[in-house]
Amino acid sequence: MYRKMIALFLIAPLLLTGCWDRQELNDQAIVLGWGMDLAEDGQYLATANLVLPLASKSGGQQGGEQGGRSGFMTESAFGKNNRDAEQNMQRKLSRVLFPGHRRNIFIGEKLAQQGVFSILDEYGRSPKVRPRTNIFVVRGGTAQEAMSLAYQLETNPAIAVQKIQEKSGAPISRSLLDFYIMANGNGCGIMPALTILPPEVKTDKKSKNDSPPQTTLGLYGAAIFNSQLKLAGYLNYDEFWVRLWIANQLSARSFTTILSSIDADKPGGSAEDALSGATSGKTVTVNVDTFKSHITPVLDGGLPSFRILLEGKGYIEENDSPLNLSKQENVDKVEARMNQYLKARIEKVVKKVQKEFKTDIFGLGDTIHRRHPYRWKSLSADWETVFPGVELDIRVKLNITGTGITGESLLPTREGGEK
């Protein structure tokens, strides 16, 4: 009996080789990026970014090109939705589309304006895809335009945007998941936005080996969606960090402000003196790497208001003012000036969101829901109309922990600084 069983178990693997799900690597077209655009007739245009099997073998040569071939290809097809387009795309492909590495999704601006409700379901449904996915809106363009652009540092532009996103200070690779969570909570949503950036100054290529800056893909900021999940507007690269900080998600950002000439002229004095309105002067940059936000809803009759305390820790990276940073009171001055500058900046962005977009992307409603659940029951119904008029008391408390490897600048003191 025992031997028979063993024999049976030895024979079984020969018969059961799992042929049903056999999918050789040579038969797969690995999808790294997926784009959706709205076509003229209400159909969708899907674009897939596929890894070129031969190119990816021989490492990344310059320009993502190997012997004149780029390291990726894009393919596109029309369709009624994601899967339909994928099927239509398949007829042009010799290999089966394999979405297991589909970590980046691009949405064309037109589609975003029309609303993403109709296409976002598949990204959370397919079991072959990991939930860690980036989703981007391509500002001022179509997904296809953005995806077709070769990227110099990486062989594949989809990898490039993923890495750019990771360096932006926002949570890494979870914009799709966060979008789902947010759309269920507040009803609005937010996605990182990309844009095609031409070089700031055009420099001609004089010889074959020159490499002047080229048109490339870059982060624009954040795209804001309203409760119908339609694009309401954008926050640009100088603004999108405000939302992240208030929502307790920001991880890194440098801030540069002008130190007024008065501050610099009178090197002594107290920190409060630094708060004299400055329009011109010398700049200081602080790199902040620890962020915290405390939102306290205040409900006493009438409209709810919020006290928002934003804390951060960072060190001075650049100081072009004549301030001698080896003295603590001068560091305090920078701190005070920075707090003032950040407060003004943040208030401006918050106002813009309240007035222009009218969507609670900061999750203020959520904090009422969490702290005062019973009050929220009456407030939640018309929160969308209440939010634009809500009063916010924003305070920024930056803590400067260091000044780099020098206190006083290595430059000789010239312009009105301390001798």
Add this chain to the structure above:
Amino acid sequence: MKISNRQLFWMIIMMEIGINLLITMTATIRSTKQDAWISYILAGIMALVITYIAARLSSRYPKQTLIEFSAAILGKWGGRLIVIPFILQWFWVMSLILRDEYLFIRLNVLYKTPDWIVIGTMIGVVLYTVYHGGLEAIGRVSELWGPILMIILALTFGLTFNNLNWPMLLPVYADTGPATIAGGALAPLSLLSEAVLLMMLFPFTDHPGKETRKALLLAVGFSSVILLFGVLWVLMTFGPAVGGRLQFPFFEMVKLVYLMEFIQNMDIFVMAVWLVCIFVKLSIHMFITSYGVAQWIGKTRSWKKLIWVVAPVTFILTMLVIKLNPPAGLLLKGVWVRYVLPINMIAIPVFLLAVSSFRHKRR
């Protein structure tokens, strides 16, 4: 066939955690939202009570299984009649676990492999183990894999820690209410209370008695705590809205592991230990079903022959379940929670215990 108390402890843990982490969460989170963890605490406490009652009952008859002592309490026919729901339950559980296993595997790994292969191979392995090793083999497998399961779960909890967002648990209690929370506790409770099958395993331990009871209660308590952590983690990762919609939120949470670029794709480990859990659970059920049916028809010695009946019947039942494809909600809520929980897990043990102690006093 003897197992130690420690083996019994691990057997119960593997049986409880594997399936529970995977399938009950969605239903509970959907109804109780961010308060699902309260439901899980409630379920854990109730499950301990139910386990205690069953263990108490078994301690009165330390040398007999449920089939034997129910006959001793209620007489030959009464005893036979009252265990019928249990025998039905065991067959039913086996086919349902197999179906869940098949659905899960098809969804995540083997998209096209036919159902009978997935189920057949699992039944084959279980049959081999139970036939050749009996309860001892199951005990040893659990003793070996239980700690591995714990390590992998600990790793999972640790590596997903950076995804947690505490405020997602708020507000506590305000959005639900006592009735909703109690209702949400039913699904995890009904699966945790499967530990009442200890009434079949009790006499096989080395020294059935107080230590065995302790091991059982510890196992159920420990499983409840792990499940509580699981549900807290899911809630804090996905929030109540998304967590209540994902079919296997715990597994999706594992898929999110992404640390320092190179620590990712943990899901494959979790799937592996999960399959071992399913294997242990099936083996235990296969054993008690064969043994129980053998005792029921009065031929205890030839219980091994009955495996050759039980296994094919299970296979056919599973194929039927897959072909008919009844909605999962109906099975869990409509049958398991509505009938099996109150009748098999609460009413019958309490009734047997009451009659037994009543007779004892009269004597």
